[in-house]
Amino acid sequence: MAAEATAQLNRERIRSMIEREAARLDERTQGSAAMYDRARRSLSGGVASSYQARDPFPIYLTTGAGPVVNDVDGNRMWDFHNGFGSMVQGHAHPAIVRAVGERVAEGTHFAATTEDGILVAEELQRRFGLERWRFLNSGSEATMDAIRIARAFTGRDQVVKIFGSYHGHHDAVMVSIGVEYDQIGDRENYASLSYGAGIPQAIVDLTVAVPFNDAGAMERRIERMVAEDRKPACVIMEAAMMNLGVVLPEDGYLEEVRELTRRHGILLIFDEVKTGLAIAPGGATERFGVKPDMVTIAKTLGGGLPSAAIGGSEEVMALVEDGTVYQVGTYNGNPLCMAAARASLLEVLTPDAYAHIDALNDRILAGCQSVIERHGLPGYAIGIGAKGCVTFSPAKVTDYESFKANQDVEVTELAWLFNMNRGIFMTPGREEEWTLSVTHTNEAIDAYVAAFDEMAAELTA
Numbered sequence: 356m357a358a359e360a361t362a363q364l365n366r367e368r369i370r371s372m373i374e375r376e377a378a379r380l381d382e383r384t385q386g387s388a389a390m391y392d393r394a395r396r397s398l399s400g401g402v403a404s405s406y407q408a409r410d411p412f413p414i415y416l417t418t419g420a421g422p423v424v425n426d427v428d429g430n431r432m433w434d435f436h437n438g439f440g441s442m443v444q445g446h447a448h449p450a451i452v453r454a455v456g457e458r459v460a461e462g463t464h465f466a467a468t469t470e471d472g473i474l475v476a477e478e479l480q481r482r483f484g485l486e487r488w489r490f491l492n493s494g495s496e497a498t499m500d501a502i503r504i505a506r507a508f509t510g511r512d513q514v515v516k517i518f519g520s521y522h523g524h525h526d527a528v529m530v531s532i533g534v535e536y537d538q539i540g541d542r543e544n545y546a547s548l549s550y551g552a553g554i555p556q557a558i559v560d561l562t563v564a565v566p567f568n569d570a571g572a573m574e575r576r577i578e579r580m581v582a583e584d585r586k587p588a589c590v591i592m593e594a595a596m597m598n599l600g601v602v603l604p605e606d607g608y609l610e611e612v613r614e615l616t617r618r619h620g621i622l623l624i625f626d627e628v629k630t631g632l633a634i635a636p637g638g639a640t641e642r643f644g645v646k647p648d649m650v651t652i653a654k655t656l657g658g659g660l661p662s663a664a665i666g667g668s669e670e671v672m673a674l675v676e677d678g679t680v681y682q683v684g685t686y687n688g689n690p691l692c693m694a695a696a697r698a699s700l701l702e703v704l705t706p707d708a709y710a711h712i713d714a715l716n717d718r719i720l721a722g723c724q725s726v727i728e729r730h731g732l733p734g735y736a737i738g739i740g741a742k743g744c745v746t747f748s749p750a751k752v753t754d755y756e757s758f759k760a761n762q763d764v765e766v767t768e769l770a771w772l773f774n775m776n777r778g779i780f781m782t783p784g785r786e787e788e789w790t791l792s793v794t795h796t797n798e799a800i801d802a803y804v805a806a807f808d809e810m811a812a813e814l815t816a
């Protein structure tokens with residue numbers, strides 16, 4: 356919750372601190388600048404994915420070990436980015452290195468299921484309480500296939516999602532994410548806006564966004580869709596939003612969504628690409644005690660290898676089993692990925708590991724909150740499991756509208772630069788949060804809090 360802010364932030368000072376820290380970072384990362392000059396001649400924008408780009412140039416990494424990464428300039432940093440939340444195991448975890456090493460020597464791909472895939476499915480079934488599983492290679496593939504299964508199950512085309520939520524880069528979900536505010540319209544009746552070009556408007560129009568943490572608005576929109584003869588197949592959502600910093604569900608919200616989707620015969624998909632395996636052994640499904648019809652998991656699943664999964668009830672997944680829906684892919688259940696996932700689930704992400712992560716997150720959240728209160732900064736620390744952030748906002752953020760209206764873009768930018776110059780590797784972009792790993796220590800946490808304290812002191816001096 357937002358603490359009483361006493362400090363009046365001096366905008367000129369923030370901007371001069373940004374300028375100073377940006378210059379310092381440029382100076383310390385000249386190897387990345389040179390690599391960018393070379394990379395952009397062959398790689399579009401000098402990066403493999405647009406989310407890796409950064410102005411004036413991206414930071415190129417070389418190696419990682421446990422909670423530490425190194426860049427091409429030899430800067431050694433505590434990793435709080437963790438591959439957009441994929442590396443809850445830490446880098447090069449011995450159990451995963453061993454499992455992958457053994458598997459490499461035994462053949463890496465057959466397009467036939469190996470026993471590791473069965474072990475992983477059994478463990479996911481146990482953790483999430485959903486009966487049937489399939490594998491894929493990325494979070495985007497998982498949400499794409501989950502929506503297709505929901506459409507087939509219900510015989511309907513429309514999809515409801517949460518305004519501002521990211522579910523991957525396929526057409527059905529690249530809708531109403533980072534939009535211009537004057538176009539989105541009324542909260543009760545948001546427009547369906549394409550996220551980037553190249554998505555047919557006919558597909559965009561099939562997806563309707565509603566605000567997070569407002570079951571009433573969701574139900575009213577669904578009722579209007581029913582009246583317009585376009586009842587949705589599914590609601591796809593994160594149970595806790597992870598692409599606006601962290602926004603937790605208000606008490607009772609998820610239960611209401613579960614009740615209303617069930618009452619209307621609409622499938623509920625929890626997109627656990629970020630939350631699954633990172634915030635609890637059984638993800639948000641376990642942590643919040645609300646069971647969806649399907650979950651999608653990726654990121655943490657493969658310990659850094661491209662892996663994803665869909666879990667669903669026996670009834671829903673029967674459409675996959677009987678061939679009604681083609682849930683397919685050459686690399687699905689790839690032996691190397693499954694070996695990594697098996698080692699990760701059975702040897703690394705143990706109950707003790709989750710207890711360690713929870714204790715670390717309590718420490719970083721308490722440390723950051725104490726900095727905020729001592730300096731009277733507008734903002735609050737918030738998190739769950741391996742995830743968290745400081746939200747620089749004078750008011751509590753509950754959805755995308757309150758995030759956009761209140762988040763202090765300049766301080767968020769400054770915090771990223773400040774961290775990078777003090778050995779804290781964070782995701783560029785103001786919507787992201789930290790991810791802790793099982794290999795993080797109190798020393799790493801205290802380094803993060805110390806960098807934040809230094810920034811807060813200078814900001815409010």
Ligand SMILES: Cc1ncc(COP(=O)(O)O)c(C=O)c1O
Binds near residue numbers: 492493521598
């Ligand atoms: C909640 C959520 N769903 C889906 C995706 C897409 O996953 P991927 O990038 O593996 O395709 C992401 C990626 O950040 C995500 O955060």
